[in-house]
Amino acid sequence: MGRAIRLRNVTARCLLPLLLGALVMPWAALAAQPAASPESTRRASDSVVGLLTLAIPDAPSSATLGPIRQGSGVVIGPDGLVLTIGYLVLEADQVLLQPDDGRQIPARVLGYDVATGFGLVKALIPVSLPAAPLGDPSTLDETEPLLFVTGGPRARITMARQVARRPFSGYWEYHLDHAVFTAPARPDHSGAALFNLRGELLGVGSLIVSDALGPAEPPMPGNMFVPVDLLKPILGELVAQGRSTQSKRAWMGAHCVEMGGEVRVARVSDGSPAELAGLLPGDRIVRIDGQRVDDLHSLWQRLWEGGAAERDVALDILRDGQPLKVPLHTIDRQSAIRQPEGT
Numbered sequence: 001m002g003r004a005i006r007l008r009n010v011t012a013r014c015l016l017p018l019l020l021g022a023l024v025m026p027w028a029a030l031a032a033q034p035a036a037s038p039e040s041t042r043r044a045s046d047s048v049v050g051l052l053t054l055a056i057p058d059a060p061s062s063a064t065l066g067p068i069r070q071g072s073g074v075v076i077g078p079d080g081l082v083l084t085i086g087y088l089v090l091e092a093d094q095v096l097l098q099p100d101d102g103r104q105i106p107a108r109v110l111g112y113d114v115a116t117g118f119g120l121v122k123a124l125i126p127v128s129l130p131a132a133p134l135g136d137p138s139t140l141d142e143t144e145p146l147l148f149v150t151g152g153p154r155a156r157i158t159m160a161r162q163v164a165r166r167p168f169s170g171y172w173e174y175h176l177d178h179a180v181f182t183a184p185a186r187p188d189h190s191g192a193a194l195f196n197l198r199g200e201l202l203g204v205g206s207l208i209v210s211d212a213l214g215p216a217e218p219p220m221p222g223n224m225f226v227p228v229d230l231l232k233p234i235l236g237e238l239v240a241q242g243r244s245t246q247s248k249r250a251w252m253g254a255h256c257v258e259m260g261g262e263v264r265v266a267r268v269s270d271g272s273p274a275e276l277a278g279l280l281p282g283d284r285i286v287r288i289d290g291q292r293v294d295d296l297h298s299l300w301q302r303l304w305e306g307g308a309a310e311r312d313v314a315l316d317i318l319r320d321g322q323p324l325k326v327p328l329h330t331i332d333r334q335s336a337i338r339q340p341e342g343t
Contacts, residue, residue: 040199041147041157047075047132047201048193049105050098050152051084051121056340059091060270071190072151073097073121074201075131080105080123081239083231084191085206086112089119093340097123098152111242114333115249116230117174117206119191120238132193135200137180137227140165146202147195148223150188158186160194163212163222169296171255171266173303173333178227181212185221194225203227243334249304250311250330254279256296263293272336277328280319287316303330 051073055062065087073084082097089095089109097105105127111120140146140162148160160182168179180203182194192205203225212222234244253272254265265283268274285293289306293299306313309332317324 037197040195040197043130043199044132044147044149044193044195044201045100045155045157047130048149048151048155049073049075049082049100049127049129050150050155051082051088051191052096052098052152053088053092054094055091056093056338059093059338060336061087061091063270065090069190070152071188072149072192072205073119074149074151074191074193074204075127075129076134076201077131080107080125080127081110081131082107082121082123083201083204083228084119084121085204085226086114086117086119088191089121091338095121097121097127099127099129100151100155111238112337113234113238113243114174114247114251115244116176116234116247117226118204118231118238132195132201133199134228134232135196135198135202137165137194137202137225137229138178140180140196140202145197146182147197148182148186148205149193149195150186151193154188156188160184160186160223163220164214165227166214167297168224169300171257171296173251173254173300175297175300176226176230179206180225180227181209181222182225183212183220183222185209185212185223189223192223192225201228248309248332248334250306250309250313251333251336252279252303252313252328252330253336256285256299258295261294263296263299269336273328273330277315277326279315279317279326279328282319284318285315286318286323287314289314290316309333 053069055067069088071088073082076083095107097107106124107121146160149157163183164181169175189205194203207224212220237244252274253269254274255267257266263285288302291302315326
């Protein structure tokens with residue numbers, strides 16, 4: 001009964017944005033789109049759960065993410081396998097799944113993949129929820145209506161559309177060649193599920209951004225989703241090893257930003273190679289191992305492709321206009337992630 005009431009409310013919330021979208025979407029394109037069937041909408045809704053995590057005591061990630069984190073996840077396997085965004089489960093001590101029937105289901109973290117940003121958890125008792133089929137986000141176009149779904153106590157479904165599929169570089173040593181950007185923006189994006197109208201999962205929510213169209217385009221608030229086509233080739237590795245092979249790569253522990261065509265250090269993580277090397281906020285990184293750094297992508301790419309995860313690198317920086325050479329010894333990111341007792 002609760003799900004039926006929720007579905008009627010969802011339908012009402014979905015219709016208004018879809019009708020408003022007709023004002024800006026060509027009529028022919030809109031008419032060509034299939035309507036969301038009650039079955040696919042219910043399947044999408046029922047496979048998404050709330051996710052509540054408590055970080056291990058004194059976890060370094062709590063300084064930026066907080067010790068208590070709440071978001072969503074989506075069931076992708078019949079055995080209680082749940083996909084979410086990795087920062088929700090990073091250094092997690094306790095995990096609870098929250099279906100919309102009010103249950104609190106304990107779960108454990110299976111993996112956190114640095115390269116993609118995915119997190120994977122597994123329920124410790126049966127969840128009895130349908131698994132979402134994985135779709136193909138590469139086939140999306142901007143005329144296709146999408147479902148933006150969150151779970152838990154504040155579960156919601158709203159309509160969205162893709163406004164861009166483009167590269168994305170994050171300040172936390174992160175890069176995707178093809179992230180999915182949607183509008184309108186929603187603040188409850190963490191681990192949210194993006195579905196097409198056939199009920200196929202297309203992506204997992206990561207961020208709210210002000211430049212969904214791209215840095216050189218007019219400002220548009222939106223959300224960034226990690227596309228599920230990145231999950232398909234690494235799912236076996238995530239289940240078996242807790243991360244993909246491509247996640248074993250060099251890490252400095254420097255949060256960097258692009259400012260006026262320059263790459264500058266915004267902050268350094270406590271105890272990280274960047275802190276031990278003496279990098280400071282405001283430092284401009286000009287070269288790494290003799291190769292010029294023009295943007296975040298070039299910095300991260302040259303860091304990861306330069307050799308082993310643990311190695312010596314040479315940074316050329318400008319500090320207060322003065323050139324400096326900074327030797328730095330990188331480490332594998334996984335080695336700096338704290339684990340719960342007994343893991």
